[in-house]
Amino acid sequence: MTVKKEPLEIECSDCHKSFRLWIPVESLPEWESGSKISCIRCGARYLIKKNADGFLVALIKDTVSRAKKPEPVVVSAPAPPPPPPPEAPAPPKAATRGTILLLDDDRLAREMTEHSFKESGFGVIISKNAAEGLRELKKQKIDLIVTDLHLKNSKDPEATMDGEEFLVKANQIVKNLPAVITTGKDIVDDLVLDPKWFDLHVKGFIQKGNPFWVEELKLKIQEVLHRL
Known part of the structure; x- marks a missing residue:
């Protein structure tokens, strides 16, 4: 119900x-x-x-914590600086923890998850519909897909596929690519236990709406990528 x-x-x-x-x-x-x-x-x-x-x-x-106003500091005139040392090569950029393809037609949901994923060290590629997501899959190396279950949007002419249809086509482009499904609707056993999700390499479902759903999603992603 x-x-x-x-x-x-x-x-x-x-x-x-x-x-x-x-x-x-x-x-x-x-x-x-x-x-x-x-x-x-x-x-x-x-x-x-x-x-x-x-x-x-x-x-x-x-x-709400308030930052203390810094006190003024008196600084004496500096001594002449020593000659600069030879420039060292720039350190290599830290590798990301994995690249996530995120699909959601809700702008606020995209912004919340993108910011949180980047803070946690994940690479993030954003798509607002399935057509954009398929184009990104052909161009980028993706480690995991996060897609909303309900992607169709009458206001977007490219949004003609839902999350399930997208995953079917995504698996034709990249084999065995793990996925996590998000939805704003209630998650029922009949949905989760359907064997079709096993064939589409879906590793979990996250219900959006509570204040901690983004953290739950990150934990699920970390769990899935750790097993790869």
Whole structure:
């Protein structure tokens, strides 16, 4: 049975990170008295209250750390600098932990995952529809695919395939390429246990909507790549 949910988008006033909550409609009365959540990046705390016009989002100020203003430093006149040493060759760039092809038609979801993946050392290639993703697969070396299950979008003429159709075509281009599927809808056993996902090398499903879904996705990716 599908649970109806109401979206709430929040931009942290402290670090300017945007994230989205999906709140089950049946639990909305509990939010009228207020619920506390934390920013997924900086940890700033917010009080969320449901009212007649939607949601009231208030920063809990005493949880936000403030940087101390630096004190002035008196510096004496410097001595003449020694001659510079010969230039050393630049160190090689650190290798990424793997390159992820990320497909999602939701701009906010793309931005959240891209920023988090790069902070963790992954290379990230972004596509907003399956057609873009297939073109990238032909050009780039990809270690793992993350695709939303529902990619079709009537506003995008190239968005004619869903995640499953994309994975079928992707496996014709690159054999045995592992994938993780994301979805904003409820994940049910009938979906996860379907044997077709084994043939498409799907290693897991992540439900979007809770404040920690990006972290759950990163842990799943690390687990899959570690086994390769």
